[in-house]
Amino acid sequence: MDANTLTGLVKELNTANTDGKTEEVVRILKKLKTEVEPSEDLLRSSKAGVAIGKLRSSSTSSISSLAKEIVKSWRDVIEENKKKRKRDDGDSGSSKKEESGAKRVKAEGSSTAASPSAPSPIPSTSVSTPDLKNESTSKKSPSADSPRQPLSTIDPSRTTPRTAKSDGVDKSLRADSSDGAADPVRDKCVVMIYDALAGDSTAQNKILTERAVGIEKYAHKALNYSTGNDYRGKIRSLYLNLKDKGNPALRNEIVLGYISTEKVANMSKDEMASESVRALNEKIASDNLFKAKAVGETQAETDAFKCGRCQQRKCTYYQMQTRSADEPMTTFVTCTNCGNRWKFS
Incomplete structure (x- = not known):
């Protein structure tokens, strides 16, 4: 059933309910139960979920019980479709992560080999002779395969949060002034972002400083180089979302450079939200399909x-x-x- 047909049936249902035509209401409900394949977009555009959700409290038992059955079956279908999409997204996302992880490992290996401080390679003549002692020693030491383990800069056991003050960098933290004159307001905002990233992090001060300065720079740029209320509201939103204890994955990806500072500065609060918050928002949105009131004046x-x-x-x-x-x-x-x-x- 398409959206226009469903919208027409919803109007008929509301009219029949207003006129007290119980048999007509039951007939329409049975038709909706058997012929509608529910989806979020379909229920929102036709307001079918709202209309039938109201009928659950009807004084007529046949109407209320049928409305409850429809709402339950529609909700189950929508939830199952969401889980299916998540599984599909997870499968495609995991393959992409594995590919990008392999690239990062390769890049780290090549940078280590190119480093002046890296030890010189073992001559090929010495490799041909097996050395059991060296082999056992190499097994005990960190192997080249260790980057396959998830890289993390988060220390969940930390009880005292790191801050710019505890790291001794609060006085030296300065905003990037290449796009304008120095501003103490921007400097304080850089300190706020640093504190949000550093709370449970094991990263070096230099890395945290670079990320904090970069995020503030692009936030300042996105708001037309102003430090007014919009800028301060954006920094406050960034600070609260980055500091969230339930969102360590976001901090970790920012510190490791998987998410650029420019992208972070332009992310919305929904994009920065933790998995638990996203799940809660999805549940609320799903419930609102049947609990929210229709668009228009409340009568x-x-x-x-x-x-x-x-x-x-x-x-x-x-x-x-x-x-x-x-x-x-x-x-x-x-x-x-x-x-x-x-x-x-």
């Missing part, structure tokens, strides 16, 4: 108003601030019997 049913046309007291109303804040709200009333509408303040 309540009441018998406090009498329709001037049909003299009935079956009305819905909502209130809206149409004038200045010190004026009372305007009440909009609709008669559910004849459709007459009026307003008053």
Whole structure:
């Protein structure tokens, strides 16, 4: 069933429910249960999840039980689709990580060989003679295969957070002034970013300084070289997300250089969020498909108003601030019997 057809059925369902046509409501619900293949986009665009979610509290048992069954089955399908996408993304992501990890290992090996301090290679003549003693010694020492283990700069056992002050660099930390004059506000922001990255890190002061200065530089650039409220809000958001104890993977990837400082400065709070926060946001979004109210004014049913046309007291109303804040709200009333509408303040 496409979105337009489903939207039409939802409108019919709402109308039948408003008119108290129980049999019609049950018929439409059964049709939705058997013919709809739910997806987040489909339910959001048609507002079907919201409409049926409201019917779970219906006073008619046949309607409420059927609505509960539909909501449960739709939620299960959506959750299963999410898990499937995660598995697919995980499989493709793991292969990419293995490939990039191999490249990093190769790069590290080549840089070590090119280093002036690296020991000279063993002559080929000495390799031809097996030496059991040297072989056993080499097995005990760190092997060339050690980079295959996950690289981490995070020390989870650390109880006292590292800071720029404890590292003795708080006085010397300065923002990159190549794009303008020195600014004490920017210098303090660099210290904040350093503290966020250094809390449980084992990285050298030099690396942490480079990352903090780089992140602040690109954040300053992204906000048109201003240190106003937008800039300070961005730095505060970066600080809180980078410092989050549940987000060590992000700090580790930044310190190791897997994520560039420019990308970090332009990441949104959702992109920086930890896995637990993302999972919570997904759960909330899924629940809102059935719990959130439809787009538009929130209306309540009441018998406090009498329709001037049909003299009935079956009305819905909502209130809206149409004038200045010190004026009372305007009440909009609709008669559910004849459709007459009026307003008053």
